[in-house]
Amino acid sequence: MAPELQKRTLAVESGFDSSRFDDDGRIKRTGTLLTASAHIITAVIGSGVLSLAWALAQLGWIAGPIALIAFSIITWFNSTLLADSYRSPFNGTRNYTYMEAVKNNLGGMKYKFCALAQYVNLAGVTIGYTITASISMAAVKRSNCFHKNGHEAGCHTSNNMFMTIFGVTQIILSQIPNFHELSALSIIAAIMSFAYSLVGLGLSLAQIAGGNTGKTRLTGVEVGVDVTSSEKLWGSFQAIGNVAFAYAFSTVLVEIQDTLKSSPPENQEMKKATIIGVSITTIFYTLCGTLGYAAFGNNAPGNFLTGFGFYEPFWLIDFANICIVVHLVGAYQVFCQPIYNLVEGWFTRQWPESKFIKGFMFRLIWRTFYVIVTCVIAMLFPFFNSVLGLLGALSFWPLTVYFPIEMYISRAKIRRCSSVWTWLKVLSGTCLVVSLLAAAGSIEGLIKEVSAYKPFNSIS
Secondary structure: OOOHHHHHHHHHHHHOOOOOEEOOOOOOEOOOOOHHHHHHHHHHHHHHHHHHHHHHHHHHHHHHHHHHHHHOOOHHHHHHHOOOEEEOOOOOOOOHHHHHHHHOOHHHHHHHHHHHHHHHHHHHHHHHHHHHHHHHHHHHHHHHHHHHHOOOOOOOOOHHHHHHHHHHHHHHHHHOOOOOHHHHHHHHHHHHHHHHHHHHHHHHHHHHHHOOOOOOOOOOOOEOEEEEEEHHHHHHHHHHOOOHHOOOOHHHHHHOOOOEEOOOOHHHHHHHHHHHHHHHHHOOOEEEEEEEHHHHHHHHHOEEEEEEOOOOOOHHHHHHHHHHHHHHHHHHHHHHHHHEEEEEEEEHHHOOOOOHHHHHHHHHHHHHHHHHEEEEEHHHOOOOHHHHHHHHHHHHHHHHHHHHHHHHOOOOOOOOOOOOHHHHHHHHHHHHHHHHHHHHHHHHHHHHHHOOOOOOOOEO
């Protein structure tokens, strides 16, 4: 019997106490508008904020803020469509995950395409987090070196050692049952992400107040001075991918909605929570991006806490980077758990009687193998902005735009070629073109960086 059916049956057999159980047999949900808004802010604000100053340097004072606001509006709009997909239009049953919503609303090949897009995105994010965490660990070592030996010292260090440390940590944590479900994990992640973001914001303000700022332009980096015309073009596309990555959180919205109590209706509360969460996040992102660009100018580093636009106070930079590492240690586990469950579930179905498959040893071997693979790929492609840009480009259109729109069209039975249908299709097509351009810029950046890079020789 399926776990969900078991829970429902037990609830019915026990008299189904409506004060303790919801209509699906699960323990009564207690989430509110406030908790859902907090979950959204926690899900959005993360390592993507680190690249926003660089993104604005590529785009400039006009296109940069427009991109931030445009992505926030598109994300908010499609999130409101997604909120209506939580319950089935036929019998009101709940969809507990993003993929379940796609399966029950669209089914067939679209469900398989969603699974492919989501699992590729999850795997990519774990690789990106490995790169980001290792760079932050290396930055702590370099920060102390600069403080001791002066800002002109090289203080270069290999990232591979820190990727290995991060990987070993993840191998250990991967063996702890339900580690990703620890209630304290999201609280710690929220505190850490806000901490390092606020440190970066404060340091940018201090640098601006001190008058030691870089040169900025309305159009960003200057052709013929900072970059060539082709570098400007590809860099702008890559920057759009970085902005998209910063807003990549749609896949967890259904899970957040599943925490809300049934009255008022979940979709109404979720729509309110989305506008609150996305609005606060956009204000925060705009401040981080614009103040970071104002502080560094066109020479803004790809990661404004590890690129050493700031040197002092060194202890504060160390603290911010330690917060990044702590955040990503837990976030890695959250993102890799669906991949673990997918593979382990498939093997269990293929060999249901196998004690080895159900035992600890198989889990140890498989999860260790996965972590090693992500670390090796991170060592081969340790390029922060290019990887983040590619991840943002690959996930934005299918997961943030396409599926919410297709589910809405299906549920609302929008007539083909009607004005609403046409407008939604134009929006989806435009976002697809933007995602393709962002992917092209990021791939071009990866090719350029790989051509000048010796494998397994990542140096900060």
